[in-house]
Amino acid sequence: MPEAIWISFAFGLGLLMKAVGLPPLVGYLAAGFVLSGLAANPSIGISAEPTSVLAHIAHLGVLLMLFTVGLKLKLKSVISPEVIGGSLLHFAITCLVFTPGLYLLLDISWYIAFLLAVALSFSSTVLAAKVLENKRELRAFHGRVSIGILIMQDLIALLVMSLAAGQSPSQWALIVFGLPLLRPLLFKLLDASGHDELLVLLGMLLALVIGGMGFEAVGLSSELGALIFGAILANHPRSQELAKSLWSVKEVFLVGFFLQIGIGGLPDANAIIFAVVAALVLPLKGILFFFLMLLFRLRARSGFLTSLALTNYSEFGLIVASIALPEWLVPLAITVALSFLISAPLNRIAHPLYERLSHRLVRFESHQRHPDELPVSLGDTRVLVMGMGRTGTAAYDWLKTSEARLMALDSDLPKVARHQAKGRNVVYADAEDNTFWEALHMPSLEAVVLAMSDIEAKLIAARMLRKLGFTGYIVAHTMYADEAERIREAGADDAYLTMSETGVALASHLLDRVPAAPALASGRSS
Missing domain, CATH: 3.40.50.720 (NAD(P)-binding Rossmann-like Domain)
Structure with a gap:
């Protein structure tokens, strides 16, 4: 039974990664690659071929992830100069620098080079949120800026996914513009769902059935539907309770997404070289974030902690690649895992690291301070x-x-x-x-x-x-x-x-x- 093998390997390697202080999803990717290697050897007798069940679970995980992103989409969390300006400038500069570099180094088309640059421009929502939560810094100023930038990146990723999918909506897609009128009804359903399993089922109904299947039925992206229905509920007082209740379900389904990537094929030498080169340029990503934060009058300390939390590559880049660049999924997966190996230990020593570097960093501060840092x-x-x-x-x-x-x-x-x-x-x-x-x-x-x-x-x-x-x-x-x-x-x-x-x-x-x-x-x- 392949499902039993998947679960066993995912748990074992995920637990091992957690024990050494790394995100478990690195273990899930590794489990997929191990299973792929074992399946390639007929003498072992292990079958780990990806099935429609695993693909379906992976897709559900992506939809639930986007739904929970939508639940956090409060305008106040993203409408600030450092969040909007920092995220858009970082995205634009990264694409402008990476696209020609990838085009020249890899001998690929400009379109593929651009999409790879887009995938590499994002930072990991999963890793940054867990690091900030573990350090009790989600509500700190640099924590709020980091999460705001990640939400902006998620929106950019969704736009890229929708454009890359190239779906032609039907005339019924115009119904989407009337969805905000459903907010009072959805609020009443959320209030009536209580605090137990009905709350979880409501979230899954909106994310997977109405948002996912409903949007597909009218020729729109199911990912867009999940995000929109989450955003409609974002201002409800119990939206974060709904997000927390779906957290474990979403995480379990996302295991299928990372397993599917690994099982899809072993990395070759070119994939490993791509990941190593991407890891070598990773510091440039953090340096760019640091100076952009200083541009928006953040103190050196806040800019450093924000940039360090965002110095990694994103699992969202893998989701974009799964739709737009399926042939690049394995190299990007290795790249993301390697960035986690670098980013997670650095973030654990972020404060001592800043103390050692502060005398060099404060000289770049602006004389004007951000209002939140007065x-x-x-x-x-x-x-x-x-x-x-x-x-x-x-x-x-x-x-x-x-x-x-x-x-x-x-x-x-x-x-x-x-x-x-x-x-x-x-x-x-x-x-x-x-x-x-x-x-x-x-x-x-x-x-x-x-x-x-x-x-x-x-x-x-x-x-x-x-x-x-x-x-x-x-x-x-x-x-x-x-x-x-x-x-x-x-x-x-x-x-x-x-x-x-x-x-x-x-x-x-x-x-x-x-x-x-x-x-x-x-x-x-x-």
């Missing part, structure tokens, strides 16, 4: 609330009744805007971003409430406040006793258990409202 001053603020979720908002509103000069910080820009619209003194800042702490001024601060949902953010905030010389009162909440102890060790004066404090608050309401409260109180005291 120093943050708390002015005469005496009490600071960090994190404006339900707990932080409740603490802020309660403290607002006192005479204390109050300010709150949050790392979610839309949430900050909502609080500001309600009259709360809330500004954007991310406790996990070292840039924020380096620029922070707090001359009058006396107390801090740590109400962020993430334990790492609380630990970082407590440590950095003490490191900056803050001697006032720091209080936090958490769900677990061991986390409370870690927060105290990081520098907080007190860390209370959320559920315990909720019980105390409920009991206090009971004593205030129930007629028998005096008896209950005296019984409690006895």
